Amino acid sequence: MKLFHLRTIHLAVLLLIISLVIYGTDYLIFGGAGEIASSFMGNLAFLPVYVLFVTLMIEKILKERERTALLRKLNMVIGVFFSEVGTDLLRETAVFLRNQADITVRLRVDGSWSRHDFREAIAFFKKTEISVDCFKGDLPAMKAFLLKKRSFLLGLLENQNLLEHDEFTDLLWAVFHLTEELDARQRLEGLPQSDFDHLAGDIRRVYASLTREWLRYMEHLMNDYPYLFSLAVRTNPMNPSARVEVV
Numbered sequence: 001m002k003l004f005h006l007r008t009i010h011l012a013v014l015l016l017i018i019s020l021v022i023y024g025t026d027y028l029i030f031g032g033a034g035e036i037a038s039s040f041m042g043n044l045a046f047l048p049v050y051v052l053f054v055t056l057m058i059e060k061i062l063k064e065r066e067r068t069a070l071l072r073k074l075n076m077v078i079g080v081f082f083s084e085v086g087t088d089l090l091r092e093t094a095v096f097l098r099n100q101a102d103i104t105v106r107l108r109v110d111g112s113w114s115r116h117d118f119r120e121a122i123a124f125f126k127k128t129e130i131s132v133d134c135f136k137g138d139l140p141a142m143k144a145f146l147l148k149k150r151s152f153l154l155g156l157l158e159n160q161n162l163l164e165h166d167e168f169t170d171l172l173w174a175v176f177h178l179t180e181e182l183d184a185r186q187r188l189e190g191l192p193q194s195d196f197d198h199l200a201g202d203i204r205r206v207y208a209s210l211t212r213e214w215l216r217y218m219e220h221l222m223n224d225y226p227y228l229f230s231l232a233v234r235t236n237p238m239n240p241s242a243r244v245e246v247v
Contacts, residue, residue: 074165078217079228081156081172085149089175090214091237092145093207095137096200097130107211107238109218111230118219125211132200132207139199143182150179171209178202 090107097103106121146153153176156162162169181202182188191199221229236242 073161074168075217075220075224077156077159077162078165078168078213078220081168082214082217084152085175086210086214086217087235087237088145089206090210092137092142093203093210094238096132096134096203097207098133098136099131100136103128103130104238107215107236109215109236110233110239113218113222115219115223118215118222122212122215125208125215130204130208132204134196134200134203139182139188143179143188146175146179147183150176153179167209168213171206171213174202174206174209178206 094100094104106124109117109121153172157169157172157176162172178199181199185191185195218229218232221232231244233239234242234244234246
């Protein structure tokens with residue numbers, strides 16, 4: 001820090017000397033001290049405008065760099081989430097869908113997808129009503145899976161960077177809430193239909209949010225990390241024909 005201040009002082013002195021040399025040269029060649037003084041005052045009058053303009057531009061550039069760095073960190077966290085929980089949870093929750101075939105076909109991302117395809121898929125899940133039937137899947141198995149990942153989910157919720165990503169934070173809270181609902185019931189058989197309907201609503205909330213965030217994450221991989229996108233496509237849980245082996 002001390003070295004930085006010293007260099008700043010040296011730079012300021014150097015620029016001042018250069019300015020004096022230029023003004024001195026102007027006076028020696030053309031004379032007219034009054035014109036030089038008038039020009040100096042005119043430049044001085046515009047100095048606050050210059051400072052304001054440069055400050056705003058630098059501030060904008062710095063904020064954009066900070067935003068880019070934050071998004072990179074967020075995408076890393078989101079990637080870890082899908083590696084540890086999200087991809088498996090997408091498969092687990094899809095089993096409970098009444099209209100599973102019509103829904104999951106929209107998630108068969110492959111190498112031919114473009115940005116337009118992702119936009120259409122996200123728009124589809126925003127407007128489509130998702131219907132869940134608790135009897136179509138294995139609730140105890142989902143409970144065991146989520147309880148196994150509870151510590152991991154809590155760790156993500158403590159990540160301050162996620163406060164900048166409201167939709168992903170909402171997804172984490174939805175997953176954590178479903179985990180708590182399942183854990184609060186000692187047994188998941190013979191529950192009243194109203195209770196099954198309540199759990200169905202929690203699963204529906206998780207699935208709706210999960211699909212949108214998964215699609216955004218896949219688009220991010222396609223744009224920035226093609227090699228990771230290739231692996232994600234070959235292990236797509238919503239594509240029955242996906243194979244990890246490269247053929």
